[in-house]
Amino acid sequence: MALINFLLDSKFEGKLILALQRAVHSEFTESDWIEIGYQTGEHEYIQSHNRLLRSLHFGDEDYGASIFQVLKYLSMHNPDAIQVIIDNTKVNRILQRDAPDLLFELGANVDHVPTVLTKSLLATEVVERALADADSLLKTSGPISCVDRLHTALHGYIRALCTEAGIPDLEGASITTLFKKLRSSHLSFQHLGTRDNEIVRILNGFGTVIDAINTIRNNATVAHPNDSLLSEAEATLAINVIRTLFHYISAKVDQ
Known part of the structure; x- marks a missing residue:
């Protein structure tokens, strides 16, 4: 999903701008702002802003408010510029640490799996987005990068399902442990059809996989x-094994 579609959601836009403002406030120098300006075609707006660079230079209290103003302007008039800021090395490092859920929802690689997916994100949307991201990565970066993206997405997806089902003791759990908990405790997996013995054998195999x-x-x-x-x-x-798991788990929990 394009970033512009996320920015049309006022709640998501608000969380993203807040996270970006905090990262920019703590990391950006005047040179960083000028670089962003030239990268995005917004150099005239940034350099002519009546307070942004001046407040940064003098350490004025309204610098934070000026950042909010610039980010809101870019969100409304140049969403691609917001993506450039997200991808900035300094900013992305802070987002990886402080807002991995937002990066994950945007479809970006994250260094650690988010605690839980945003409640507003439906299970089917998680699956569709992860698979779409995988297809894109296959074209641009090859299958090795895609393995990491899908693994991270599956880990976060299973943990979110466990959390929403009230399954306890998830802190620090590996994806293998979470898959076992999902199968044993989630109501959707208590009935596996007329050939349940064989399905259990298949799922045991997937646990090993x-x-x-x-x-x-x-x-x-x-x-x-x-x-x-x-x-x-x-x-x-x-990749194909993880895709199969995504489709199966999604089909079960969405019944």
Whole structure:
């Protein structure tokens, strides 16, 4: 989903602008603002703003308010500029630390899995967005990068389902542990149809697969600085397994 569509949601826009304002306020220098201006075609607006750079230079109290004003202007008139600010190295580092849920919802890679997905984001939307992101990454970065993106999305998705179902003891749980908890405690997985014994065997196999993909993600993808990476065929295999899990889990919880 394009950033402009997120910005049309006033609640999401408000949370994003607040997170960006805090990151920019703590990190940006005058040079950073000028660079953003030239990157986005907004250099005249930024350099002619009546307070932004002046307040920054003198450490005035209204600098924070000026940042809000600029971000709101860009949100309304140049959403692509907001994306440039999100992708700025300094800002993105702060967002990774303080607002991973927002980055995750935007479809960006995050260094750690968000605690819980935004309540307004439906399960079907999570699945559709993750799969769409995967298709985009396959075209631009190849299957190895896609493994990390889908693994992170699946981890956050399963944890969100567990949290919403009131399943306890999730703090720090691995994706393997969360999948076991989902299967054993979520009401949607208590009835597996007429061939439940065989389905249980399939799901047990997927539990083993998830554990293996978790190891692969940490030791053979670009999620961490690894020397030995998956080959393209094996990365594609991992991607297709995660896609299958997304479709199955989504189908069960949305019944």
